[in-house]
Amino acid sequence: MADEASAEKIDPPPSSEKPGESKKEAPASERSSEATAESKAPESSGDKPKKKKKKSAEVAVRLRKVSKRFGAKIAVDDITLQIRAGSVFGLIGPNGAGKTTTFSMLSGFLRPTSGSLEVLGYDPQQTDMLRSRVGVLPQDAILPSIEKVGEFLTTLARLQMVPASEAEGLARSVLEEVDGRDWWRVKCGALSHGMAKRVQLAQALLGNPDVVLLDEPTAGLDPRSAYEVRQLIKKRKGRCTLIVSSHNLQELEEICDAAAILDRGRLIASGSMNELTASTQEVHVKIAPAPGKDGYRSAEQSVPMGKVRELPVVSHADWDDERSELVVHFDRQKSDAEGVIAHVLWLLLNEKVRVSGVSKGKGLEARVMDLTGDEGDGYEEEDEDD
Amino acid sequence: MAVLTLLGGVGVALVRLKVEQLNAGRFSPDDVQQLQSALLVKQYGDEQGHYLASVPPILLGMLVLTVWLSPLLVSVLGFDAVAGEMQHRTVRYFTMRTRRVSYYAGKFFGLWLVVSCITLALHLFVWTLAVLRGGVSSSAAFGWGFHLWLVTLPISAAWCGFATIIGSQFKSPILSLMVTFAVFFVLFVLGLVGMVSESAYWLGYVYPNTFEDWMLSPHADKVAKGAAICIAWAAAATGAGAVLFARKDV
Numbered sequence: 273m274a275d276e277a278s279a280e281k282i283d284p285p286p287s288s289e290k291p292g293e294s295k296k297e298a299p300a301s302e303r304s305s306e307a308t309a310e311s312k313a314p315e316s317s318g319d320k321p322k323k324k325k326k327k328s329a330e331v332a333v334r335l336r337k338v339s340k341r342f343g344a345k346i347a348v349d350d351i352t353l354q355i356r357a358g359s360v361f362g363l364i365g366p367n368g369a370g371k372t373t374t375f376s377m378l379s380g381f382l383r384p385t386s387g388s389l390e391v392l393g394y395d396p397q398q399t400d401m402l403r404s405r406v407g408v409l410p411q412d413a414i415l416p417s418i419e420k421v422g423e424f425l426t427t428l429a430r431l432q433m434v435p436a437s438e439a440e441g442l443a444r445s446v447l448e449e450v451d452g453r454d455w456w457r458v459k460c461g462a463l464s465h466g467m468a469k470r471v472q473l474a475q476a477l478l479g480n481p482d483v484v485l486l487d488e489p490t491a492g493l494d495p496r497s498a499y500e501v502r503q504l505i506k507k508r509k510g511r512c513t514l515i516v517s518s519h520n521l522q523e524l525e526e527i528c529d530a531a532a533i534l535d536r537g538r539l540i541a542s543g544s545m546n547e548l549t550a551s552t553q554e555v556h557v558k559i560a561p562a563p564g565k566d567g568y569r570s571a572e573q574s575v576p577m578g579k580v581r582e583l584p585v586v587s588h589a590d591w592d593d594e595r596s597e598l599v600v601h602f603d604r605q606k607s608d609a610e611g612v613i614a615h616v617l618w619l620l621l622n623e624k625v626r627v628s629g630v631s632k633g634k635g636l637e638a639r640v641m642d643l644t645g646d647e648g649d650g651y652e653e654e655d656e657d658d
Numbered sequence: 659m660a661v662l663t664l665l666g667g668v669g670v671a672l673v674r675l676k677v678e679q680l681n682a683g684r685f686s687p688d689d690v691q692q693l694q695s696a697l698l699v700k701q702y703g704d705e706q707g708h709y710l711a712s713v714p715p716i717l718l719g720m721l722v723l724t725v726w727l728s729p730l731l732v733s734v735l736g737f738d739a740v741a742g743e744m745q746h747r748t749v750r751y752f753t754m755r756t757r758r759v760s761y762y763a764g765k766f767f768g769l770w771l772v773v774s775c776i777t778l779a780l781h782l783f784v785w786t787l788a789v790l791r792g793g794v795s796s797s798a799a800f801g802w803g804f805h806l807w808l809v810t811l812p813i814s815a816a817w818c819g820f821a822t823i824i825g826s827q828f829k830s831p832i833l834s835l836m837v838t839f840a841v842f843f844v845l846f847v848l849g850l851v852g853m854v855s856e857s858a859y860w861l862g863y864v865y866p867n868t869f870e871d872w873m874l875s876p877h878a879d880k881v882a883k884g885a886a887i888c889i890a891w892a893a894a895a896t897g898a899g900a901v902l903f904a905r906k907d908v
């Protein structure tokens with residue numbers, strides 16, 4: 273959900289996205305947008321030689337009209353996207369949306385069927401240029417079961433051209449970062465799912481890469497480990513570009529500056545987190561039940577819906593029972609969200625309604641629900657391959 | 659597997675020694691020598707037969723055995739080198755850190771190294787056995803032994819090249835194993851056809867074991883030619899395999 277109590281912190285919705293426009297219908301070239309993450313390009317990554325060939329320095333990752341087919345199946349369909357250096361970028365979408373396929377193309381595991389990708393200005397398969405500069409946590413790449421965790425990480429460090437004398441130290445430090453120092457001598461095959469995930473995360477962070485791709489880094493982790501992984505990501509914010517996918521949308525809303533929403537291989541929305549969550553012409557007011565003069569009033573009872581609807585800035589208003597929220601819709605031509613909030617709150621406070629939070633637009637979860645899966649759960653297309 | 663192969667090889671060597679001891683008891687050493695010469699001439703021709711007559715027979719037997727078993731050993735050791743890491747996408751941890759071509763070449767050389775080491779261990783054991791119990795002089799055992807082990811190297815290189823390119827086409831190790839066996843069997847049949855047919859002799863060139871004879875020749879140029887063809891097969895297979903692997907989705 274959007275940060276309800278801090279509506280004033282949210283920037284006004286940018287006008288780049290036309291209100292009411294159904295993004296699903298827009299052609300890909302229009303749908304694509306530059307992710308406007310707030311963070312600046314990292315200065316700290318300057319200790320590695322800047323091998324930028326071309327292009328503006330701020331774009332770390334660029335996809336141009338990228339498609340990937342597996343036989344008849346279109347896993348990724350004409351995606352154009354840019355991700356700013358130093359930002360934390362979320363890839364969101366239901367199962368089968370194409371997140372992992374996109375990650376795999378960015379990591380050089382898969383070649384796009386058409387279109388082009390660039391990571392730090394290079395084709396992802398230019399391993400020589402990207403070695404140590406890109407770290408990847410693949411979604412389902414199993415660790416070599418007979419190798420010990422320590423040996424495995426040290427080998428990977430050596431493959432990244434870390435001198436033999438430093439490789440072990442680097443491996444140990446990165447394992448420590450994911451809280452796994454006790455597993456140094458444990459065989460990879462003997463790790464639990466969550467432990468293996470953390471070792472996989474450790475190898476993605478090996479050598480402080482400039483771009484880190486994390487495909488569901490917290491899936492299958494216990495709450496504390498997931499929390500720690502989020503902290504770890506936040507700690508790196510601004511120092512490198514992180515691209516993260518997750519089905520935990522609260523988590524993404526918490527850690528990401530910007531995100532893209534995919535559905536059935538297509539990009540259906542992208543932009544900063546503010547754009548994504550506040551772009552609709554809605555204001556949500558969370559209401560608490562109130563003990564009134566005539567006894568207890570439920571939240572719903574306490575809201576004078578008629579009076580709210582009569583407000584000139586309000587086009588219509590609904591009650592969301594599940595969330596105990598008043599949802600106010602307005603016309604962006606006539607008023608902005610701040611004006612609507614002022615009017616509605618003035619009315620509600622005068623009516624002694626207990627307001628417990630206000631937010632502009634929708635939470636990420638609601639937004640994603642709106643945009644994805646009206647026509648099924650993302651698997652339906654399997655039968656209707658075109 | 660390696661241990662089994664070793665044990666198998668050693669078992670055969672022991673039987674061979676036993677037979678020789680029995681023979682030595684019944685026939686005079688000269689008879690045995692003559693019989694061997696005749697056999698070698700029949701197998702390798704006049705000149706080469708006489709040239710090889712000075713090789714302790716047990717060492718020659720060991721060579722024939724290891725070359726014969728080479729495709730089996732290579733396929734069993736190599737079928738999952740790449741396929742095993744493709745199956746569970748473990749390969750992804752490596753391909754993002756090293757060039758695909760290097761990864762592939764590493765797999766080929768790794769397999770060749772392991773096969774060569776196992777063969778050497780097997781041969782070493784037999785050399786020692788021959789010296790201790792077979793009355794073979796240590797200079798003959800180690801001199802000829804090493805020479806014959808060198809002969810196995812280009813042949814196993816070719817087999818390793820074939821096994822690696824076949825194995826890297828599949829994500830399922832078991833499929834890789836079956837196809838490797840099938841292809842190796844076809845090569846064996848082609849080699850057989852090449853051996854018996856005068857007009858299709860060139861078919862034998864696809865079967866690396868054909869070149870064992872060449873490399874046992876007293877003529878250096880023929881030895882070099884045999885080795886070169888085997889190495890060329892290995893290089894061609896590895897080159898093609900590496901290019902295919904570099905284009906592959908992993």
Ligand SMILES: Nc1ncnc2c1ncn2[C@@H]1O[C@H](COP(=O)(O)OP(=O)(O)OP(=O)(O)O)[C@@H](O)[C@H]1O
Nearest residue numbers: 342345346347365366367368369370371372373374
């Ligand atoms: N190797 C493959 N062969 C055939 N189809 C594939 C392959 N990999 C992915 N797909 C298909 O491509 C689509 C996208 O898959 P992908 O793994 O990218 O989804 P995802 O968004 O990562 O889903 P999840 O949230 O479940 O991880 C799916 O319909 C999937 O069936």
Ligand SMILES: [Mg+2]
Nearest residue numbers: 371372373411
């Ligand atoms: Mg996935």
